[in-house]
Amino acid sequence: MPELPEVETVRRGLEPTLVGARIERLVVRRKDLRFPFPERFVERVEGQRVEALSRRAKYLIADLSSGESLIMHLGMTGRFIIEAQGVAAHEPGVFYADVGRHVIHDHVVFELGGAGRITYNDVRRFGFMDLVPMAGLFQSKHFAGMGIEPLGNELSGDKLAGLFAGKAAPLKAALLDQRLIAGLGNIYVCEALFRAGLHPELPAGVIATATGRPRAKAHELASIIRDVLTEAIAAGGSTLRDFAHADGSLGYFQHAFKVYDREGEPCVTRGCGGTVQRLVQSGRSTFFCARCQPR
DNA sequence: AAGAACTCCTGTTGGC
DNA sequence: TGCCAACAGGAGTTCT
Numbered sequence: 001m002p003e004l005p006e007v008e009t010v011r012r013g014l015e016p017t018l019v020g021a022r023i024e025r026l027v028v029r030r031k032d033l034r035f036p037f038p039e040r041f042v043e044r045v046e047g048q049r050v051e052a053l054s055r056r057a058k059y060l061i062a063d064l065s066s067g068e069s070l071i072m073h074l075g076m077t078g079r080f081i082i083e084a085q086g087v088a089a090h091e092p093g094v095f096y097a098d099v100g101r102h103v104i105h106d107h108v109v110f111e112l113g114g115a116g117r118i119t120y121n122d123v124r125r126f127g128f129m130d131l132v133p134m135a136g137l138f139q140s141k142h143f144a145g146m147g148i149e150p151l152g153n154e155l156s157g158d159k160l161a162g163l164f165a166g167k168a169a170p171l172k173a174a175l176l177d178q179r180l181i182a183g184l185g186n187i188y189v190c191e192a193l194f195r196a197g198l199h200p201e202l203p204a205g206v207i208a209t210a211t212g213r214p215r216a217k218a219h220e221l222a223s224i225i226r227d228v229l230t231e232a233i234a235a236g237g238s239t240l241r242d243f244a245h246a247d248g249s250l251g252y253f254q255h256a257f258k259v260y261d262r263e264g265e266p267c268v269t270r271g272c273g274g275t276v277q278r279l280v281q282s283g284r285s286t287f288f289c290a291r292c293q294p295r
Numbered sequence: 296a297a298g299a300a301c302t303c304c305t306g307t308t309g310g311c
Numbered sequence: 312t313g314c315c316a317a318c319a320g321g322a323g324t325t326c327t
Contacts, residue, residue, distance in 0.1 A: 002320060002321090003320060003321090006320075034303070034304090034321090034322090034323090035323095058320095058321080058322095073321085073322090074320095074321090075304095075320090075321060075322085076304090076319070076320055076321055077304090077305080077306090077319090077320085102305090102306085105305085122304095123304080123305055123306065124303085124304045124305055124306080124319090124321095125303080125304055125305085126303070126304070126321060126322080127321090167297090167298095168297080168298080169297075169298060169299090170298095173298075173299085176321090176322095178321090178322075185320055185321070186319095186320060186321090187320060188320095238320080240319080240320065241306085241307080241319070241320080242306095242319090242320080243320075281299095282298080282299055282300070283299085283300065283301080284319095285318080285319090
């Protein structure tokens with residue numbers, strides 16, 4: 001599910017409820033999600049106050065009063081649901097037609113006392129949670145070796161050109177590679193490449209060597225990436241199948257897609273007359289317009 | 296050593 | 312209508 005804009009939307013949705021709250025009780029209904037929960041997970045979390053909730057790439061980071069950080073990744077279908085104090089808890093395994101989710105996939109529940117309850121639901125269980133010392137957070141295995149943050153100061157045309165220089169891998173794959181730039185997923189890579197007029201199968205190195213003003217394409221692509229992500233966050237992310245905000249509302253950036261999931265539809269570029277095509281790159285769908293994005 | 300393929304899991308969708 | 316294959320927003324591991 002969630003790429004950077006969706007995770008940032010979730011972060012903003014959770015922040016008012018979670019930050020400052022004390023996790024009075026932690027209910028963990030399985031021994032693992034994608035990976036096992038950390039050792040003594042419940043006792044390390046229960047009783048802690050949440051001091052801050054931040055984001056790095058597609059990861060949420062809750063700083064706990066114990067000095068540990070709770071790292072949470074939503075995988076493809078992870079969701080958080082906020083409920084007010086006093087709302088009855090749903091029984092796992094029981095069908096509730098009214099809640100808009102599969103309650104059997106509620107895996108973790110944070111009971112926050114007067115602040116209410118936050119439930120983590122994840123149908124496919126590709127998400128995970130981990131605890132690491134706050135002091136060594138960015139040296140931890142999840143973040144060491146992670147690429148640049150696209151909305152941070154590190155992203156520039158020169159930086160992108162440097163990262164991609166000499167790469168034979170397709171632009172699509174390079175932009176999805178979290179070791180280079182972290183936070184983009186399938187949707188926003190397709191949209192960014194369309195806006196930049198770059199064919200997704202071009203070798204990534206071309207943006208470092210393209211003719212014209214030195215590295216003009218790299219600078220353009222860098223600013224387009226920022227723009228797409230910023231616009232998507234402003235729209236509350238994209239809701240395709242599973243994504244919803246923590247309060248249950250939906251994102252609407254999907255209405256702004258120009259190519260993603262539009263195979264066979266006319267290209268939106270005025271006067272183009274082309275058709276959006278789909279191709280498969282390393283097992284994932286890529287959407288593009290061959291006229292606007294020539295090889 | 297880079298790049299592609301495979302894998303985890305469940306639910307939905309589209310074609311026959 | 313039913314059945315089944317393909318596909319889904321991620322990313323670590325394994326192959327070539």
